Amino acid sequence: MAISKGPQAFPRTEFLRRLAAAKSEMKRREIDALIVSDTYNITYLTGYTANSGYVPQALVVSLHEEEPTFILRRQDAPAAIHQTFMDRDRITGYPEALIGNPTMDGYDTVIDFISEIGLANRGIGLELRGLSAKAAEKFGTRLPKAKIVDCTNVVTWIRIVKSDLEISVMREAAAISDAAIMRAAEVIRPGVREADVIAEIMGALARGANGKPGTTRFPNVSLCSSPRTGTPHISWSEDVFRDGSQINLELGGVRHGYCAGIMRTFSIGAPSERLRRVHEAEMEGLEAALDAVRPGSTCSDVANAFNRTIEKHGLKKDSRCGYAHGIGWLEPTASLQDGDMTELKPNMTFHLMLGNWIDEDFGYVISETFRVAESGVEVLTKAPRKLFEL
């Protein structure tokens, strides 16, 4: 029997608006078909969130059709029918024989489709950063008359400005992030295993907040405790928490693929003088960065407001101060860093990520997810902005 359409997070008009923006860019670049292979861009343009992107799949956006065509593994086609806004005849499953096949794969089906719709000798856009070298080569070889155009960030740049509907979803995700931070503060105690705290954090991320559960895969949770506070990306250890330990935590709630990242630092017992000093400088820097957020400012302005402030305290942060943020965590477009002249516009969203890994064995983290508001900033994450002393 046919699978039904599932509940949709966004109305059809929202997806058509996103597609219209993509098509407008396609016209500008003189391409007739855009092959969207980036998992998060597919989510953005269709609502699809199933975890099937570990095998080839692609959304083909044609200038000549209102709805795109989603070509994916046959066994995942029912999920696409269920989750996306498109008509079911826009979902094409390719045969299982293309899985684990040394000579052909799902991209061959995508290429066949481009030929079938008569676009084999037109401009074809590819997302080259995410596409493997082998796949990109296949498009060139099998579509020799096409004009292949690198469209790596075409959809990603559209994603940076959210609609009000997307902002609502990110507010829901941020409330989940806050709940998970508060749960961590309740359960991090000396003698407790880090894994048991992770269990509680994962539970909070799934249970959600305000009656809205976490949906779809969670981003990585990083729990870096002494002596690992100088590292940003270790998951957690097998050890227990100890008196006097510092814990740097980064996590994010998710709704419909949209993340809202947050970082907080915890101290079991009184923080060291050094930690307290860094915390105070970073808090002042955070306020300065948020004050710099308004339409017309640049990403560089925000980063430099932070950098100038902490430099007054004798501190320095090597890494960027954040990045465009939304579906799938990091949007690889604008960075909050010196020299990034991207102009802030209303409803752009960023993870203001002020993690500062100062020494090999000492770092500090704080971050917020924010939206550029019409006349300033709206901070979406709302957990207490403090150094948690437990």
Place this chain on the structure above:
Amino acid sequence: MAISKGPQAFPRTEFLRRLAAAKSEMKRREIDALIVSDTYNITYLTGYTANSGYVPQALVVSLHEEEPTFILRRQDAPAAIHQTFMDRDRITGYPEALIGNPTMDGYDTVIDFISEIGLANRGIGLELRGLSAKAAEKFGTRLPKAKIVDCTNVVTWIRIVKSDLEISVMREAAAISDAAIMRAAEVIRPGVREADVIAEIMGALARGANGKPGTTRFPNVSLCSSPRTGTPHISWSEDVFRDGSQINLELGGVRHGYCAGIMRTFSIGAPSERLRRVHEAEMEGLEAALDAVRPGSTCSDVANAFNRTIEKHGLKKDSRCGYAHGIGWLEPTASLQDGDMTELKPNMTFHLMLGNWIDEDFGYVISETFRVAESGVEVLTKAPRKLFEL
């Protein structure tokens, strides 16, 4: 201050053995340096499990050095010093200025390093499937005198045969998988939100089993309930479980990056006649497949033992019957499918994945993680092999 070495999951000799196997393949292919960019291959060769692979990083294995050199983002270098077996001078952090930089990235540092060690005009192996088209192009352009060789699956094929130490770790992971399945069976009830069950499953995956917690990021948990049982990869829904619903669950415990996948099907109330019939056929097929596992058999033999058995019951499975399994879930080498003539050898490990998505709105799942034993099979996952009636 310098960060200390963390507890190591494997002794140095184990990593040197793995590297020796890689170097032997490198000699055969006449390459002097292998650029390992696949996250899971890096874990395999070094013990590194931090979540930093979303920006460029690579392990350079040189024929002329005992230890490899790990080149990664500066902020992640302390994690590499802490987690890997190598001396600290084998870890090179590239500057933060290469992050979010439109013209250069961490691969430029890798290429510079190849030149510095005098190998710019020698054979250089790349893992082309995982490497983006842009990155692969850069290696070709910036190392014009090198002989670039596609070494996509060189390390992955070595990984397929585990050491006894790795098997011990996979047994630990499998015990966690079992615990999570049993927890699901306790908490799936009508009226309970799917997200609340996911919270319990995530908790079980973190808390672990037998005093060994889950470590590092979990693989996706798929919880596909009616009417989504014909789909394999939907995470979960926002809905509650209902009387009469069927639930297909796939999950995997993780220890030190090693997964042990398991699938079980649950029915709230008595299963339908169709579900019971499919279950019985699949169980018989599962037994037949396991009976076919022994050194000297092929992957094809195992798949066909399953396929022949269920065909007697009028069933058919389109997708492959499993795949090599270990670090990071799927190892992209051997598949348990008709025609895959990979010969089974002791200590190869597979996820015997018998999920069968029969109609758009009806499927059934069962799976086990197994090891090829000296004279047959050892099934690592041990949760009751049944259709769970709740």
